[in-house]
Each structure stands twice: as structure tokens, then as C-alpha cells.
Amino acid sequence: MKKILFPTDFSKTANNAFVYALEMAKFLEAELIVLHVYDLPPVSYEGYPSYVSEVYETIELNKFENFKDHVPLLRKIAEEHQLDSIKMSHVLEQGDLIQAIKKLVKSDKISLIVMGTNGASGWKETFLGSNAGSVIEKVPLISLTVPAKAKFDKIKKIAFTTRFKSKDRVALKQVIEFAKQVNAKVKCLYVKTFDSDVKESKIEKWRSDFKDEPVEFFVIAHDDVKETIYDFLKNQDIDMLSMLTYKRGFFEGLFDPSLTKKMSYHTEIPILALHEK
CATH class of the missing domain: 3.40.50.620 (HUPs)
Known part of the structure; x- marks a missing residue:
């Protein structure tokens, strides 16, 4: 089975692009892998390593809870579009977005990346400094980037x-x-x-x-x-x-x-x- 990678930050723009990812999965008869990547901020508290450890554990727990809370929302979007039969898996990664995507592209033999473009200006965000632009530039795989204003209809x-x-x-x-x-x-x-x-x-x-x-x-x-x-x-x-x-x-x-x-x-x-x- 083919696999489509959908990186998300759970924003409205990403949720909108999720519909495209679902539709692509239907057409390509593919599994959809939902990826959320977060990074840990630098924390310095000299002399108190246990405190730093507790801070990181708290952040990671919060990220996990946020991820867990959003999974049902994605399922609901799939149900609303009668696409809840699409096979879907979820991955939560800590670190760099591009590296996480490259890792999954290689390990899971991804066929297509689908992601939303930040902001409302569409193409400009796609190319100038956005996550989507970085993926297009640095990940050598066909990618579908979806502007915030795009609404899925039939692709004719x-x-x-x-x-x-x-x-x-x-x-x-x-x-x-x-x-x-x-x-x-x-x-x-x-x-x-x-x-x-x-x-x-x-x-x-x-x-x-x-x-x-x-x-x-x-x-x-x-x-x-x-x-x-x-x-x-x-x-x-x-x-x-x-x-x-x-x-x-x-x-x-x-x-x-x-x-x-x-x-x-x-x-x-x-x-x-x-x-x-």
C-alpha cells in the first residue's frame, strides 16, 4: 500500500489541508501517516539539572496531551467528509521537522507529502520562509502544498x-x-x-x-x-x-x-x- 505523509501543527490551515490529504489517500488507495513534530526550547538553570529535567518532562507531557487531544478531531474531520475508512496512523516526534520528514520518507517509503501553507497569502508563504517552502526545497519528494483559502472540490x-x-x-x-x-x-x-x-x-x-x-x-x-x-x-x-x-x-x-x-x-x-x- 502507498503511503502519504501529512505533517501538521493542528492549526486551521493544517486541518484544511488534511481534507486534501484524505482525498489523495482515497484516490491513491494509500495509508495516511499524520506527523506532528515539536522542539524543546533551551533551558538553562545552572546547578539544578533535576529542575531542567522536570521542565523538559513537563513540556513533553503537554505536547503528548495536545497531540492525543487532536487525534479525535482529525478523525471527526474524516467522518464529516465520509473518509473515515482511510487507514491512518499517527507519529509524534521531537526534533527538527525536516529531519523527521526525511526519516519517515525513507523508513516508510512515502509516495507523497501533503501539507498546508501558513498564513492567508498562499503562494507567497509556500516559497518564502515557511515550513512548506523548506520541505519543497530540502525533501526530494513530490509534495502537495495547500493554501489556507483552498477548499477541496474535484480535481479536474x-x-x-x-x-x-x-x-x-x-x-x-x-x-x-x-x-x-x-x-x-x-x-x-x-x-x-x-x-x-x-x-x-x-x-x-x-x-x-x-x-x-x-x-x-x-x-x-x-x-x-x-x-x-x-x-x-x-x-x-x-x-x-x-x-x-x-x-x-x-x-x-x-x-x-x-x-x-x-x-x-x-x-x-x-x-x-x-x-x-
């Missing part, structure tokens, strides 16, 4: 931007495989700028190579790449955006203040982050 359309590079071809195959599992179609977008060096023959070759797959190619001529992507996501009613992590810098550029109005719509779209293979 997944967008994938490309420049028809060899890395993009490998990533597109990953996206198509994922799309098949969730009964979605892939909308592959290429923004053709004035100085584009991609030949029409290459585009047609891709169309031919993927003609039997649930993917549709769009070539839009425009010099404003960012705005074209925003318009595409809205006009095509996209449910999820997939991207390669090597494009992280480019996607950070999508946070241009001049695009704030357009960006507000897309704070509800989850991001499927892929790693180069």
Missing part, C-alpha cells in the same frame, strides 16, 4: 508550465501519472515570448508523443509571462498548479506587487511541487 484540471526542455518532459510524465490517479486532465502551457527559441517542430513532437495521454497543450504568444500564466489559470478554471522546484525563483517572481489583484484569485490553488529526476 492541473496546470503545468513548460519551455519544452528535457527536464520538463520528465516532470510532465510525473504530472500525467498523478492526474490519472485523481481522474484529472493536464493543461500544459507554453508562453511564447518575442525572443522564443522553441521551434514549432519540437512543440508538435511533444503533442505527438503525448497524444494518447490526458494532456492538452496551449501555446500563447505574449511577452508578459507572469500575467499570461495568471490569466490562463483563471480562464481554464485550474484546480492545481504543478511545477518543478528548479523554477522556484521564477515562481517567486509571480509575487510582483503589480499583479496583486490577479494574484488574489490564485491564493486558493494548491501547488504540486516536483523534483528533477
Whole structure:
């Protein structure tokens, strides 16, 4: 059975992403592993080691009680969405979040990580200094990050931007495989700028190579790449955006203040982050 890892801090944002994790587990016929990681603060009380020990024991006990109290809440969310049949296990770890995730990814052979993005600004938190951003950057596994405003509905359309590079071809195959599992179609977008060096023959070759797959190619001529992507996501009613992590810098550029109005719509779209293979 496949396994999905869901790191949580039990916040509203995390609970919202939990619904996506449950739905992914249903589609992938996977077990869901819920992970909560906490860290112990530095405590210094020179000459009283027993006091320090008592402080740590109290903190750990409180963390355990908090964890224990939240497990039934997650079960309730699963029941409310008729997903309580999903196999679920719970892990409480002390230490560093990234290291704990890497450890579980290796030991449990995790197939997918699902987690919420902090705050309400969606993509910005995904890439700039959040836990989700750290996971995308440091854990080489496909990850689904869910903004606080996202509300799960059927995933029917997944967008994938490309420049028809060899890395993009490998990533597109990953996206198509994922799309098949969730009964979605892939909308592959290429923004053709004035100085584009991609030949029409290459585009047609891709169309031919993927003609039997649930993917549709769009070539839009425009010099404003960012705005074209925003318009595409809205006009095509996209449910999820997939991207390669090597494009992280480019996607950070999508946070241009001049695009704030357009960006507000897309704070509800989850991001499927892929790693180069």
C-alpha cells in the first residue's frame, strides 16, 4: 500500500489541508501517516539539572496531551467528509521537522507529502520562509502544498508550465501519472515570448508523443509571462498548479506587487511541487 505523509501543527490551515490529504489517500488507495513534530526550547538553570529535567518532562507531557487531544478531531474531520475508512496512523516526534520528514520518507517509503501553507497569502508563504517552502526545497519528494483559502472540490484540471526542455518532459510524465490517479486532465502551457527559441517542430513532437495521454497543450504568444500564466489559470478554471522546484525563483517572481489583484484569485490553488529526476 502507498503511503502519504501529512505533517501538521493542528492549526486551521493544517486541518484544511488534511481534507486534501484524505482525498489523495482515497484516490491513491494509500495509508495516511499524520506527523506532528515539536522542539524543546533551551533551558538553562545552572546547578539544578533535576529542575531542567522536570521542565523538559513537563513540556513533553503537554505536547503528548495536545497531540492525543487532536487525534479525535482529525478523525471527526474524516467522518464529516465520509473518509473515515482511510487507514491512518499517527507519529509524534521531537526534533527538527525536516529531519523527521526525511526519516519517515525513507523508513516508510512515502509516495507523497501533503501539507498546508501558513498564513492567508498562499503562494507567497509556500516559497518564502515557511515550513512548506523548506520541505519543497530540502525533501526530494513530490509534495502537495495547500493554501489556507483552498477548499477541496474535484480535481479536474492541473496546470503545468513548460519551455519544452528535457527536464520538463520528465516532470510532465510525473504530472500525467498523478492526474490519472485523481481522474484529472493536464493543461500544459507554453508562453511564447518575442525572443522564443522553441521551434514549432519540437512543440508538435511533444503533442505527438503525448497524444494518447490526458494532456492538452496551449501555446500563447505574449511577452508578459507572469500575467499570461495568471490569466490562463483563471480562464481554464485550474484546480492545481504543478511545477518543478528548479523554477522556484521564477515562481517567486509571480509575487510582483503589480499583479496583486490577479494574484488574489490564485491564493486558493494548491501547488504540486516536483523534483528533477
